[in-house]
Amino acid sequence: MADMPLPQSLTVHAASRMLEVGYSDGKTFRLPFELMRVYSPSAEVQGHGPGQEVLQTGKRHVGIDNIEQVGNYAIKPFFSDGHESGLFTWHYLYELGEKQDALWKEYEARLQAAGVDRDAPMPQKAGSSCGTGGGCGSSAPAPESSAASSGGGCGSGSCGCAS
Template sequence: MMSKHVPTEINLNRRTRILTVTFDDESFDLSCEYLRVHSPSAEVKGHGPGQEVLQIGKEHVNIDAIEPVGNYAIKPVFDDGHDTGIFSWETLYELGKHQAENWAIYTQRLDAAGHSRKLDA
């Protein structure tokens, strides 16, 4: 199945830890932390509904490398060793499009689990 959304550009700024994904119609700035905690991998998503694993302590995670996967996805290699998430073009688009609500849900889940984001280095 061909993705309706194919990026025209993908740029990683390691200093700010932001991955900018540009599509024909819009561009999204996605933090490495956001991508890491929303990785489509089994480690994060689990193997079925309700098996999601809350990712904590990822505030300062960065991406060491980005590997292409065919003509449909990328596989970021995070500096915490996580490298099993394959982000299809459609996944990247959806993560960008729904970033505000996804982030709100993530921070609510952290709060509910008794964790807070540690922003100091």
Template structure:
């Protein structure tokens, strides 16, 4: 279990990133990446296939972070979203599999004709 715990966590509000340090490995995750991959029911839905594609989150920031017991981190976003608890295991997965998760998200946006920056459906 302890291998999933970061040795340090740094919030960089100006660059809108969260830095997670695991020993000698540093990961920087953007607020947008974390917001669109929030483990909340609002984002993931209440069942398989019920997730809601998050659009228009390119400029979202992180207002704060709070520990949730010994198992998770609560991230408070500046768009008012604060209901997802990012478990240590999930955060490590987001770090280690960043490129694949990000490409999947971009593909979902493209398939939906949606945008990262305005939340509007692109009109052909």
């Protein structure tokens, strides 16, 4: 990680629903809030292990109401739909920026495979405390591997939700 560029700037563009992150290597990424919400590293989105990811829909118009810095390694966005359990490390944000086009294509393929529309409302799960944004109040930062297959969250049993 010694070669990982450091964040230099962070700008929330509320009207265009974009988070702009500038890094020390000169790269600047404009990340749509929807992409961040759909690929949140939280257990609510990533599940509690491989194959338990929850396809997110109805997030096109999601906003970010607030952002808190977490130490020197991450931010915690508070999304307008109530989701606030994902910790986005600087490295994970960089990966989202680098892989943005591929991640959009993957998301569209997952939607098509599930036979749902991007704007469809999220189904409610009966008896689920993690799927509603409650339960797992904290999640681990995304792993250092791939943003598309990040297992973040509670896969290691780090939260209070039952696996």
